[in-house]
Amino acid sequence: MFTNKHIIIAMLVAPLLAILAYFATDLAIGEKPQPAVAGQNYKLAAGPDCRYASGKCTLRNGELTITMRATQDALQQWQFVANANQPLESLSMAIVPKGDSTTAPVVMANTGKTDEDMLSQWTVTLPDFDKELDQMRVVAVLGQSLYIVETPAIFPEFETIFSE
Numbered sequence: 001m002f003t004n005k006h007i008i009i010a011m012l013v014a015p016l017l018a019i020l021a022y023f024a025t026d027l028a029i030g031e032k033p034q035p036a037v038a039g040q041n042y043k044l045a046a047g048p049d050c051r052y053a054s055g056k057c058t059l060r061n062g063e064l065t066i067t068m069r070a071t072q073d074a075l076q077q078w079q080f081v082a083n084a085n086q087p088l089e090s091l092s093m094a095i096v097p098k099g100d101s102t103t104a105p106v107v108m109a110n111t112g113k114t115d116e117d118m119l120s121q122w123t124v125t126l127p128d129f130d131k132e133l134d135q136m137r138v139v140a141v142l143g144q145s146l147y148i149v150e151t152p153a154i155f156p157e158f159e160t161i162f163s164e
Contacts, residue, residue: 079124106124107124109124
């Protein structure tokens with residue numbers, strides 16, 4: 001079977017052609033990144049760390065990255081701190097029961113601080129909430145465009161197998 005030189009050449013060339021076709025198809029019909037248009041709404045993608053008790057939540061869209069962290073004080077209130085890698089015009093958030101569409105978000109205060117490579121830091125204090133059932137809504141304004149996300153509010157408490 002492997003004595004015919006045509007079969008041997010075909011077995012060597014076929015994988016190369018398949019890889020070349022994969023990249024050529026992506027180049028021909030792939031989606032090209034476009035800059036944000038002022039006045040439009042865009043979705044932020046919640047990272048996997050938002051879906052479990054990781055202690056932080058990373059939200060992304062293109063080059064915009066917002067990292068949320070939360071700590072609980074003695075009065076059972078949550079202090080949320082958000083770091084953004086872009087100079088945001090405004091940042092708002094709300095913790096709402098799943099399916100609630102009437103709760104207005106609370107505008108976060110710009111602290112003016114920078115953290116590592118982040119350009120802006122925002123903070124807000126919210127009352128205690130049910131981490132298993134409630135949703136977190138975040139609205140960021142950058143360049144007159146809205147970046148919106150709704151994700152589970154599980155992440156604030158950092159839990160490990162040693163947390164007991």
